[in-house]
Amino acid sequence: MESNEHPMRALVQHSHRGPQDLHLRDAVPRPVPGPGEYLIRVGAAGVNFADVMRSRGTYADGPQAPYTAGFEAAGTITAVGPGTADPLPLGTHVVGTGPGAFAQYMTMPAAGVLPVPDGWSDAQALGLVLNWATALAALRPLGEIRSGETVLVHAAAGGVGQAAVRLALHYGARVVATASPDKHDTVKALGADHVLDSRRPDLAAEILRLTGGVDVVLESVGRATFRTSLAATRPVTGRVIVFGAASGDAELSTHDLVFTHQVQIKGLHVGALAEKAPGIFRSLLTELDTLIAAGVYPPGDAQIHPLSAGQTVLRELEGGTTRGKHALDPWR
Numbered sequence: 001m002e003s004n005e006h007p008m009r010a011l012v013q014h015s016h017r018g019p020q021d022l023h024l025r026d027a028v029p030r031p032v033p034g035p036g037e038y039l040i041r042v043g044a045a046g047v048n049f050a051d052v053m054r055s056r057g058t059y060a061d062g063p064q065a066p067y068t069a070g071f072e073a074a075g076t077i078t079a080v081g082p083g084t085a086d087p088l089p090l091g092t093h094v095v096g097t098g099p100g101a102f103a104q105y106m107t108m109p110a111a112g113v114l115p116v117p118d119g120w121s122d123a124q125a126l127g128l129v130l131n132w133a134t135a136l137a138a139l140r141p142l143g144e145i146r147s148g149e150t151v152l153v154h155a156a157a158g159g160v161g162q163a164a165v166r167l168a169l170h171y172g173a174r175v176v177a178t179a180s181p182d183k184h185d186t187v188k189a190l191g192a193d194h195v196l197d198s199r200r201p202d203l204a205a206e207i208l209r210l211t212g213g214v215d216v217v218l219e220s221v222g223r224a225t226f227r228t229s230l231a232a233t234r235p236v237t238g239r240v241i242v243f244g245a246a247s248g249d250a251e252l253s254t255h256d257l258v259f260t261h262q263v264q265i266k267g268l269h270v271g272a273l274a275e276k277a278p279g280i281f282r283s284l285l286t287e288l289d290t291l292i293a294a295g296v297y298p299p300g301d302a303q304i305h306p307l308s309a310g311q312t313v314l315r316e317l318e319g320g321t322t323r324g325k326h327a328l329d330p331w332r
């Protein structure tokens with residue numbers, strides 16, 4: 001629902017031709033929270049690779065253009081929709097997902113929000129329910145990582161990648177990371193054991209030379225790395241966790257799995273996990289709380305841009321030139 005009594009600034013995606021058709025608008029109607037929803041005054045909106053995919057219409061069940069872009073934010077509860085059970089008090093800072101995050105106000109399903117950790121700003125809390133929950137799900141319930149095992153993390157300088165490197169090291173894994181060469185300093189600073197150029201032609205051979213075969217792969221790049229990931233995984237016991245395709249979709253056949261790469265392949269979508277395995281999702285959130293309290297998961301350091309820079313940030317994310325988490329401030 002929308003109310004045009006309260007116009008607001010927002011980034012609107014006008015087509016499925018990509019970030020080029022993402023534009024700032026000054027008089028977008030402020031949404032009205034429905035049953036079970038909060039109205040959130042957005043303090044900071046998280047930028048994710050899924051925003052790029054939505055802008056190109058390649059995200060399954062993504063919004064139809066024109067739509068207010070963005071889906072992750074942290075901010076303040078300013079209104080509560082009718083019939084919302086046990087609502088948090090107005091003024092509570094929360095982080096979560098919902099439609100139209102690249103705006104001054106958005107709605108979020110009340111059941112899905114988490115309080116911003118004590119002492120953290122809105123921007124520092126971004127990534128909690130996406131980047132970190134995804135990295136943790138990939139490593140623990142799906143990857144079943146054990147101390148002493150070896151993990152391959154692709155796009156290790158990225159939003160999910162940096163979280164994954166920190167977590168894998170915390171759980172005692174040896175980390176082989178890939179990233180573009182100009183991002184290697186970022187990944188080395190996190191403590192990864194080996195950092196390799198994601199585009200080197202002999203990537204699989206080099207990983208096999210270094211490790212003899214990895215136990216877990218965090219595969220989020222797709223077409224450009226998928227064959228390497230399969231070839232570098234330890235046969236029979238190795239797990240490949242597939243949760244993205246930043247370079248495009250990859251193909252896998254039964255023939256591949258039976259005759260060439262006898263590895264375990266697991267698909268992950270954190271939203272589907274939350275919906276279809278709520279118990280596992282709750283245990284992830286409990287574990288993230290513990291990791292925050294222990295300082296393993298530090299406050300985020302998103303690079304914050306004004307809303308007007310949204311198109312540029314999405315283009316850079318699509319082009320693979322960003323590192324770390326990026327955020328938009330709708331009040332700047």
Ligand SMILES: NC(=O)c1ccc[n+]([C@@H]2O[C@H](COP(=O)([O-])OP(=O)(O)OC[C@H]3O[C@@H](n4cnc5c(N)ncnc54)[C@H](OP(=O)(O)O)[C@@H]3O)[C@@H](O)[C@H]2O)c1
Binds near residue numbers: 047050158318
């Ligand atoms: N399934 C889920 O629930 C879920 C949740 C969150 C994120 N994801 C996925 O996880 C991945 C990371 O997301 P993110 O938001 O943190 O993005 P990101 O890692 O910050 O950005 C994507 C990175 O992928 C790498 N890449 C390699 N080949 C590329 C190519 N041909 N084009 C563009 N990038 C390429 C680039 O790093 P280098 O240049 O250093 O290689 C680029 O910086 C994405 O695939 C995203 O869709 C999935």
